[in-house]
Amino acid sequence: MYITGWTALLAAFGAVPTFLAHDRAVAWAWMVGVVGLALLDALLAPVAAGIGVKSTVPRSVRLGQATEASLSIANLTRGRLRGAIRDAWEPSAGAGANRHRFDLGPLETRKLTTRLTPTRRGDRHSGDLTVRLDGPLRLAGRQRSIPRRETLRVLPEFASRRHLPSRLALLREIDGLASVNMRGAGSEFDSLREYVIGDDVRNIDWRATARRAEVLVKTFRPERDRRVFILVDTSRLSAGRVGDAPRLDASIEAALLLSALAAHAGDRVQVVAFDRRERARALGSTSPRLMPALAEALAVAQPNLVEPDWPGAVHLIQDRLSQRALVVLLTTIDPSGLDNGLTDAVASLGKRHQVVVASVEDPELADLASTRGDATDLYGAAAAERGRLETSALAMRMRQLGAEVVRGLPADLAPSLADAYLRLKAAGKL
Amino acid sequence: MTATDIARVEGYTIPEPGPALKSRLWRLRYWIVVALAFVAIVALALARATPSSSEALSTWNPEPDGSMAVAEILRDQGVRIREIGYLSRALISDPDATTFVITLPSMLSDDQIASVLEHPGDLVFIGISRDLLQALGDGLSYWTDQGYAFSAACDDPDAIAAEFTTASSPRIGSDRIGGTTVCFQDPNGYGTYAVIDQYERRIILITDPVIAMNENLSKEGNAALVLRALGKHRTLVWYSRALDDDTTLVVPGAPGNPGGPPPREIEAQPGYLPTGTGDALFALGLAGLVAAFWRGRRMGALVSEPLPVIVHASESARGRGRLYRRAKSTGRASAALRAAAAERMGRRLGVPRSAEPPALIAAVSRASNREAAAVERLLYGPPPTTEPDMMVLAKELDTLEREVERP
Numbered sequence: 052m053y054i055t056g057w058t059a060l061l062a063a064f065g066a067v068p069t070f071l072a073h074d075r076a077v078a079w080a081w082m083v084g085v086v087g088l089a090l091l092d093a094l095l096a097p098v099a100a101g102i103g104v105k106s107t108v109p110r111s112v113r114l115g116q117a118t119e120a121s122l123s124i125a126n127l128t129r130g131r132l133r134g135a136i137r138d139a140w141e142p143s144a145g146a147g148a149n150r151h152r153f154d155l156g157p158l159e160t161r162k163l164t165t166r167l168t169p170t171r172r173g174d175r176h177s178g179d180l181t182v183r184l185d186g187p188l189r190l191a192g193r194q195r196s197i198p199r200r201e202t203l204r205v206l207p208e209f210a211s212r213r214h215l216p217s218r219l220a221l222l223r224e225i226d227g228l229a230s231v232n233m234r235g236a237g238s239e240f241d242s243l244r245e246y247v248i249g250d251d252v253r254n255i256d257w258r259a260t261a262r263r264a265e266v267l268v269k270t271f272r273p274e275r276d277r278r279v280f281i282l283v284d285t286s287r288l289s290a291g292r293v294g295d296a297p298r299l300d301a302s303i304e305a306a307l308l309l310s311a312l313a314a315h316a317g318d319r320v321q322v323v324a325f326d327r328r329e330r331a332r333a334l335g336s337t338s339p340r341l342m343p344a345l346a347e348a349l350a351v352a353q354p355n356l357v358e359p360d361w362p363g364a365v366h367l368i369q370d371r372l373s374q375r376a377l378v379v380l381l382t383t384i385d386p387s388g389l390d391n392g393l394t395d396a397v398a399s400l401g402k403r404h405q406v407v408v409a410s411v412e413d414p415e416l417a418d419l420a421s422t423r424g425d426a427t428d429l430y431g432a433a434a435a436e437r438g439r440l441e442t443s444a445l446a447m448r449m450r451q452l453g454a455e456v457v458r459g460l461p462a463d464l465a466p467s468l469a470d471a472y473l474r475l476k477a478a479g480k481l
Numbered sequence: 482m483t484a485t486d487i488a489r490v491e492g493y494t495i496p497e498p499g500p501a502l503k504s505r506l507w508r509l510r511y512w513i514v515v516a517l518a519f520v521a522i523v524a525l526a527l528a529r530a531t532p533s534s535s536e537a538l539s540t541w542n543p544e545p546d547g548s549m550a551v552a553e554i555l556r557d558q559g560v561r562i563r564e565i566g567y568l569s570r571a572l573i574s575d576p577d578a579t580t581f582v583i584t585l586p587s588m589l590s591d592d593q594i595a596s597v598l599e600h601p602g603d604l605v606f607i608g609i610s611r612d613l614l615q616a617l618g619d620g621l622s623y624w625t626d627q628g629y630a631f632s633a634a635c636d637d638p639d640a641i642a643a644e645f646t647t648a649s650s651p652r653i654g655s656d657r658i659g660g661t662t663v664c665f666q667d668p669n670g671y672g673t674y675a676v677i678d679q680y681e682r683r684i685i686l687i688t689d690p691v692i693a694m695n696e697n698l699s700k701e702g703n704a705a706l707v708l709r710a711l712g713k714h715r716t717l718v719w720y721s722r723a724l725d726d727d728t729t730l731v732v733p734g735a736p737g738n739p740g741g742p743p744p745r746e747i748e749a750q751p752g753y754l755p756t757g758t759g760d761a762l763f764a765l766g767l768a769g770l771v772a773a774f775w776r777g778r779r780m781g782a783l784v785s786e787p788l789p790v791i792v793h794a795s796e797s798a799r800g801r802g803r804l805y806r807r808a809k810s811t812g813r814a815s816a817a818l819r820a821a822a823a824e825r826m827g828r829r830l831g832v833p834r835s836a837e838p839p840a841l842i843a844a845v846s847r848a849s850n851r852e853a854a855a856v857e858r859l860l861y862g863p864p865p866t867t868e869p870d871m872m873v874l875a876k877e878l879d880t881l882e883r884e885v886e887r888p
Contacts, residue, residue, distance in 0.1 A: 053778045054771070062768035069764040073757030078764035085771065100485070103493030125493055127484040141786040150780065158484055181781025182496060195496045196781045291794030298794060354789065387797060415795040419802075420821070426868040429875055431802035433814030436821035438798045443824070447834070 053183060054191045058089045061190070092186030099195035101128040104136070104180055111204040111347070117168040118203070120146075122180070124163065126155035133185040134192060136163065139178030143171040144203060169205040172300065173351055177201040206346040207300070211308040211465035218312050218469045225477045243267045276336075277481040278376030279313045279320045279472075280368055280404075281306050283352065286326035288383040290354030291413075293461050298411040301461035302381040303349045305409055308465040309379065309472055310345055314338040316476065320345075321371060324352040327360040329367065361392030365399050377405050377481050379468070384410040384449075384458070386441030394445070397454045405480050406454040409468045410446075414460050538584040538607060538690055539721045540564045545696035548584075551707055552719070561716050566723030568593060568730045576602025577681070579716040585690060586613045588722050596729035603683050605710055608690040609651060617677065617684070620656040624671040630701065633664050637676050639709040640664035643702030648673035648689035674706065685710045811871040812864035822878045823860055826885045849884040856881070 065081030103125040112118040120140075126132045132155040140146035145168035153161060169175055179196040186192045243259055246266035259267040283289075283306050289299040310320045315338055322345055324331035333348040335341030359382070368378055378400050382393065393408070400406050420435035422428040446456040455475065459467040475481060485495060506513065534541040540552035540562055552562050565571055573579050580603050586594060587610035594616050597604070606613065614621040630647060633640035645665075652671035655661045660679065663672035677684040687693065687710065692703040711717060805814045823841060827834065830844040838861055845860070846853040859881060865871045 053780075054775050056772075056775055059768060059772035059775045062771040063765060065768060066761040066764040070755075070757040070761035073760050075760050075763050078760060078767055081764065082767045082771075098498070099496035100498055103485070103488035103495050105491070105493045123493070125484075125488050127488055127495070135780070137780045139781055139784050141784050143786055143788075176784075176786075178784030179781050180494075183780065194778075194780070197494055197496050199494075288794075290790065291792050291796070293794050297789065356790070383794075385797075413794040415793065416798055419795060419798055423875060423879065426872060427802075427806055429818075429868075429872060430805040430810075430814050431799060432875070433817040434800075434802035434805055435795075435798045437817035438801070440817070440820055440824060 052093045052191065053194045054089050054093075055185070055189055057188075058085060058190045061085050061088075088188065089191040092188040093191040093193060094186075095188075096186035096192040097128055097130060097132055097184050099182060099184065099193055101126065101130075102132060102134075102182055102184065103127055104182065104197060106138070106177075106180060106199060106201060108177065108201040108203055111206050111350070112167070112169060113206045113346075114169060114172050114208040115210075117145075117166055119164045119166055120177075120201070120203070122151070122163040122165065123160060124153060124155065125160040126158055129157045131156060133189070134183045136183070137181040138163075138165040139181065140165070140167065141175050141178070143169060144175040144177070145170050167203065169203065172205050172207055172303075173353065175203045175205055177203075204347065204350050206350045207303045207307060209304065209307045209346070211304045212311065214308060214466040214469060215311055218308075218466070218473065219315055221473050222312065222316050222476075225473065242270050244270055277318045277476075278372060278374060279309070279318045279379070279481075280372055280376050281309060281320065281322045281379045281381065282364060282368065283322065283324045283331075283349070284326065284359055284380065284382035285324050285330050285352055285354055286359035286382075287354075287356055288359075288385050289326075290356060291383075293411060293413050293415070296461070297354050298383055298461075299352065299354045301411045301464050302409070303352065304461075305465040305468045306349065306379075306381055307342075307345065308469050311338060311342060312469050312472060314341045318377075318481070322348070323367065323371075324349065325359075325364050325367065326355050327357050327363065330355075359391060359393075361396040365396045368400060369403075372404065375404055375481075377407065377472070377475065379407045379409060379472075381409045381468075384408065384442050384445050384456070386438050386445065394448060394452070397449050398452050401453040405475060406449075406452075407457060407468070407471055407475070408446075408449055408454050409457040409459075409464060409471075410442075411464055412458050412460050534721075536721055538693060540719050543695065546694050548693050548695065548719075550695045550698050551693055551711065554704075554708060555712055555717060558712060559715065560712055562719055563717070564719045564721055566721060567726045567728045568596065568720065569728035571718055571720065571730055573600070573602065573718055575716070576600060578714050579603070579718060580605060580711055580714045582607065582711060582717060582719045584608060584693075584719070584721050586610050589613075590727070591616070593727075593729050596731075600730060601682060603685075603713060605685045605687065607687050607693050609653065609686055609688050614653070619661060619677070621661070621675070622654040622656075622671075624652045624654055624669075625650050626652060626667070626671070631665050631667055631672075634666060635662050635664035635672075637662050637664055637674075639676075639706060640674055642709060643706035645701045646673065646692050646703050646706055647697055647700045648687070648692045648703075651688050653686060653688050683713075809868070811866060811868060815864050815871050815874055818875055818878060819860055822882055826882060829885060845881070845885060849881055851881070851884075 062082060062085045065078055065085065068081060069075070069078040105123040106120065108120045109118050120138065122136065122138055124136060132153070135150055135152045138146065138149045138151070140149065147166045147168070149165045151163040153163070155161060177199060180199050181194065181196045183194045184192050243256055244267065246255060246268050250268050254268045256267050256269045283302050285299060289297060289302065291298050293301065306322055310322060313320045314336065319336045320341055321334040322332065323329055331348040331352050333341065333345040335344060384393070397406050397408060416435050416439060420432050420439065422432055446458065449456050455471055457464070457467050457471045488495060533543065535544060536542055537546040538548045540548055541564065543549045556562060571581065573581060581600055582605045583597060585608045586606050587608060589597070591612060594613055598616055609623070611623045614623050630645050630649070633644060648665065652667065652673055653663060653675050654671045655663050655675065660677055662676045664674040666672040673688045675686040687707065691697050693707050698704050698707065824834070826845055827836070827841050830848055832841050832844050842853050842857050842860065846856045849856070859877055865874050
């Protein structure tokens with residue numbers, strides 16, 4: 052049961068006869084009359100079973116894009132159905148106009164759409180569907196909620212994909228497509244072909260030439276089928292806000308760009324979200340198969356307020372990798388985490404693998420360090436500077452252990468990491 | 482197949498019929514009991530409660546000095562009684578059929594007495610004052626004497642019916658034979674009851690207010706005298722002065738306040754607004770309740786969402802800064818600023834991190850054209866001990882860095 056604004060208006064009109072009669076009894080009588088009329092209207096309203104509702108929600112949407120959830124409603128009665136329906140969603144699902152009025156003729160169906168513009172990554176759930184059916188006088192009606200729980204998976208934005216074309220061009224330069232028989236580090240023997248003028252004479256395979264009538268050269272191509280293992284740290288430090296989003300989001304962006312690039316380069320990519328245990332996992336070797344799975348897996352990764360278990364992470368990585376690989380740790384180099392085991396993990400992983408530590412920097416720290424107002428600001432600046440020095444020292448320590456360290460602001464981390472990957476690939480360090 | 486069945490097959494959800502009225506009522510039984518109990522308590526309280534007052538001679542005062550007994554008896558006899566505390570609220574529309582009772586006129590100002598005496602209908606004063614008698618004129622005199630009760634001894638039928646009263650003081654005397662009748666006279670000619678007949682109206686003076694009080698009403702002939710004096714008309718307006726009343730009587734149809742100054746301030750009293758305004762506002766208030774239900778009824782439940790905690794990543798650096806400040810640790814803070822500046826300048830000038838201070842000092846002094854000693858003092862000098870010193874140091878370091886960047 053609900054009442055409409057008309058009932059309130061009608062009740063307000065009771066002031067006129069009350070004023071004329073100057074008697075409160077008239078006001079009471081009017082009120083009783085209005086309430087009685089509204090109750091009667093609600094009783095006369097169509098029963099809730101007279102409407103059928105079907106809700107269709109898209110499976111997933113990329114963050115920052117809009118999608119439409121559709122509702123089909125059907126009038127199952129032989130009369131007219133007037134009323135409204137509310138398509139309730141979590142606030143972060145960004146449901147705009149989610150209350151739809153309808154006026155259905157007998158046995159008519161209609162499709163209503165609610166535009167969803169999610170504002171947060173992860174699974175967004177819907178609430179109940181609530182139907183209101185007006186009575187014939189439109190003073191009141193019946194209200195009924197239909198339990199419903201739809202889920203819309205909001206995938207990471209992957210804003211860094213705009214860096215992909217330029218990095219792919221760089222990759223092609225390294226790749227055999229651009230220079231076929233570039234010999235040296237980072238390339239492996241591919242095949243033999245006939246010598247043409249201009250080929251490097253050093254690449255002539257004399258042994259093969261001796262067996263055949265023509266001169267053959269060896270061709271090379273960059274290393275393929277390397278293993279790339281990306282570990283996204285979802286522990287305590289990933290929860291800190293940098294700008295508007297947690298650090299984890301920047302890490303995910305970087306992981307997505309690197310995965311896309313590495314999959315294009317023909318490497319086998321494995322991505323794991325880890326804090327004290329594995330939270331998400333995706334693997335694949337071709338871009339069309341890897342990327343959707345990766346987006347799905349990372350969509351629901353959330354920061355957990357726990358201390359990371361680096362020894363556990365090392366065990367996991369060593370279990371999963373049987374040969375030398377590029378291990379990328381997407382985490383935060385934090386001076387307070389001196390003893391959290393990251394350095395030890397880098398040391399032990401560095402014995403077999405090429406380790407890259409990618410850390411999300413906080414632009415606020417730079418602001419804090421350059422603030423010169425009163426003494427209070429200066430203390431803050433000193434603290435920020437001290438933190439940066441300690442972070443630099445830690446990064447230096449990891450470089451000495453043979454790891455590559457990439458530090459960047461949230462927007463820059465993904466391209467920086469991609470560049471680091473290309474550098475390592477060109478140098479044949481994978 | 483019905484439309485409902487077809488819809489089910491096509492995947493539509495059809496709202497389940499809600500619980501039957503009976504089970505819904507059963508679920509709400511405790512609330513219903515509570516609501517009924519509440520209504521019963523309120524109704525009982527309203528039925529038992531009567532307006533009550535502690536003012537002497539108020540018709541709502543059941544105490545010994547009140548006059549509720551008189552009012553109740555008159556009400557039983559069909560007299561409509563309205564008690565007012567402000568003269569301006571008297572609003573007597575039909576003076577010929579109304580008795581206007583003024584209790585304790587000794588508390589009224591001259592203006593108020595003058596306005597009361599302008600009233601064209603019957604007046605009864607319970608209690609008198611010298612000012613009142615003076616205003617009435619006609620040779621009335623005032624006398625106080627604790628005397629005895631005397632018999633009516635006059636030709637007023639009400640007084641004769643009462644025979645004796647317990648009234649004693651003050652008393653009233655009259656040198657006029659014609660219009661004024663004084664009853665219950667003592668040997669000196671002073672009585673406790675006077676009737677003045679003027680043209681169309683009659684003024685009754687009951688000199689001693691105690692005979693109208695609850696505790697004395699049943700004594701002697703008090704009741705007979707008071708009830709007969711007050712019960713002449715179907716309507717009775719009973720004035721029992723409110724403490725702050727300085728209004729004067731307004732006679733409908735006559736120019737207000739003749740002979741007296743206007744009231745000091747105009748009070749916003751309902752009488753100035755059109756009749757029915759209050760009732761209309763009441764009706765609007767009820768409509769407001771309906772509107773509240775209209776707006777308050779939610780269209781379905783709220784959807785809750787677990788939100789992440791927002792912790793700014795820079796919070797730990799800020800916390801560290803606060804620690805420095807609380808400890809007034811200028812030395813530690815300056816060391817950090819110096820180290821950071823040295824590191825930046827070292828990187829810019831290509832001095833390795835592992836280099837000894839002299840190498841850096843030499844490079845910086847070359848780049849900035851400063852004395853090596855000055856640079857050394859700035860980068861490696863004694864730590865400042867006060868905040869102003871630290872601020873000076875920070876400023877100098879910034880200047881040095883700028884010089885190194887743009888030599």
